[in-house]
Amino acid sequence: MKAISGTNLEQAKSHNRRVVIEAVRTHGPLSRAAIARMTALTAQTVSNIVEELERSHLLVPAEAQKLARGQPIIPYSINPAGAYSIGLELGRQRASGVLTDLSGTVCARVERQVEEPDPQRAMPALQAIVEDLQQAFIFDTNRLLGVGIALPGRYADGGTTSLSPHSLPGWQDFPVGHSLEQRVRVPVLVENDATAAAIGERLHGVARGLSSFVYLFLAGGGGIGAGMFLDGHLYKGSRNNAGEIGHVIVEPHGRPCSCGKRGCLDRYISPSVAYEFMGIANAGALSPDDLDALIAEGREGLDAWLDQAVEPLRQTVDFLDFAFDPQTIVLGGSIPTSLMRRLAERLEPLHDPLDPGRKRTVPRVMIGMTGKDTAILGAAALPIFSETNPRFDVLQKPLG
Ligand SMILES: [Zn+2]
Structure with missing residues (x-):
């Protein structure tokens, strides 16, 4: 169980500093007045923090916008080299x-x-x-x-x-x-x-600015996991194992899995299973680029893998959507990009959501980063x- 603990002054200061960085990172460039409006911090607090962040090179001022009257406005943005x-x-x-x-x-x-x-x-x-x-x-x-x-x-x-x-x-x-x-x-x-990878997507990728999303990570070598942001918080579970959904049984009495059970999700949608279907025995020794090339040429067995993978993936998307009510579910991982593209093409039609008529500002499923750099x-x-x-x-x- 988690609860909000007391905040001492030092923590509050550090928190406010992060709030200012986050505001500029997501919405910048911003003037001090705009930061104050956006963060509900006082003008004096924002001024102090912006000064400190400028001294530590995390924020850089852009060219001042001259007004007809009063002080010129200086917008601040994040300094990449900070x-x-x-x-x-x-x-x-x-x-x-x-x-x-x-x-x-x-x-x-x-x-x-x-x-x-x-x-x-x-x-x-x-x-x-x-x-x-x-x-x-x-x-x-x-x-x-x-x-x-x-x-x-x-x-x-x-x-x-x-x-x-x-x-x-x-x-x-x-x-x-x-x-x-x-x-x-x-x-x-x-x-x-x-x-x-979910943190990377939240910071720099398709989930930038989203407060609730589930990131379904397909590992290139095998293995499925979910990273979760719920109401802006990274959710890790009571023992840091939240999202280990690769070993949820999707097919009772199905294929044997390394965990000792049968019919785990991992044994259907994991890229390692795709390589088995395509008869690529040495996938571990091949570079991600070589694997990408093999998949892009439409190797035999790929369609058979897609046929059996797409329904467990739809069920997973459906389950995550109903269980957590996220703004979106991001599919990504160190899976070869061509393999993820082929899987995503087959994903529609998804099962109906709880409220099909609801207007969405973000698609129900998005494709995040794929390829060898995703985890790093x-x-x-x-x-x-x-x-x-x-x-x-x-x-x-x-x-x-
Ligand atoms: Zn398993």
Whole structure:
């Protein structure tokens, strides 16, 4: 159970600062007066915060608009070079990292081969990537907010406890965030890939400005998860496992799943099942671009996979829509773009919503980011989100 805890002055100040950044990020450029109107903060508070944000290079003033009378108006916008972030992703054979600026633009990219990515081999590689990224692009390293890591599967207490066969062996209960933080000496945030991608979509993508959406993440190597924003809050569940819907049974007595059950959603709509249908045995060893090319040429077995995947996907969309009443459901993930496109083309007609006559300002289903960068850009969004989002764990603390 969560409840709003008491806010001390320091927290309120930090909260107001985030509210101002969020207003300018979503609606900018904005003048101080416009920020005050939008945030219901006093003119003096806004003035103080804007001054502080300008000093710390997060906001930049645009050219003043001269008025016939009175003071000229100065609109402020987010300074992309005001802060930087690093996103990391660990695959089965390689570790990759990107450095992005505050707008999510990739400034540098580094990859390293990691044979057997157990913690003993992977942690030095991840550390080296963080160090290389700071050399690969010239920027003020004092502006590095931190490092985000996206890990596949379930995540709890700093380690991974995934059920997926494609998750990484040897990582169970390993405190990845804490361990990397000691090596790189900047804040490290760890999330599962679906939640990280949802945060990326909320910050820079199709869900920008939306307060309630569910992001259905299809992992390129296999695995399905949902990241959820409900009423502006990231919803993670009582044990950080909300959205692990890949193992919901959609076909009683259906195909056996790695989790020991039969008929799980994962075994129908996961990209790894598409590769089985298409007879691509070595999908794990192929680059995402190669996989994209194979799918784009319309390989045999693709239609059969689509035929059996589309109804479980419709049911999932329907269930999420009825259960959470989100503004939209975003489909995305590290799934090859051509595979997601083919699946999305087949999705309509969806099952009827609760209120078919309702006027929608946002489509019921949207296609978000796909392809190999989805999780890593989500990872890079974690430190930015944690630093700038007004509702991220600031005023809400779990009671226990
Ligand atoms: Zn399962």
